[in-house]
Amino acid sequence: MICVVCRSGERQHxxxxxxxxxxxxxxxxxxxxxxxxxxxxxxxxxxxITHEIMxxxxxxARNGMCISVRRYVPGSVTC
Structure with missing residues (x-):
């Protein structure tokens, strides 16, 4: 699929x-x-994926954390 920003690049996984x-x-x-x-x-x-990150x-924020750095793990967010 073509990039909507530069309109010339191909997108890859x-x-x-x-x-x-x-x-x-x-x-x-x-x-x-x-x-x-x-x-x-x-x-x-x-x-x-964006929804999981949000x-x-x-x-x-609810737990009072200020900073977190982590790897993405599919399905790791439970609410």
Whole structure:
């Protein structure tokens, strides 16, 4: 599939690092499955994975955590 950002690069399966920061919570999730543009490096993460990461950030905020760095593990978020 063609990249919507640069409009010339092909996207290929790979992994990326997601950094989420909001209201004093910093979450870094490594090795997140994504499609990566081979031209500009733009990454595309599936909506279900994005939802899991958002739930994880919400759990962190509820538990009073400020910073967390972790590897992505599918299905590891339970609410």
């Amino acid at each position: 790979g992994t990326t690092t997601i950094t989420f920061e909001r209201e004093g919570v910093l979450l870094v999730v490594k090795e997140v499955p994504a499609e990566i543009c081979m031209n500009c490096g733009e990454d595309y993460v599936d909506a279900s 739930l994880l950030a919400e759990q962190m």
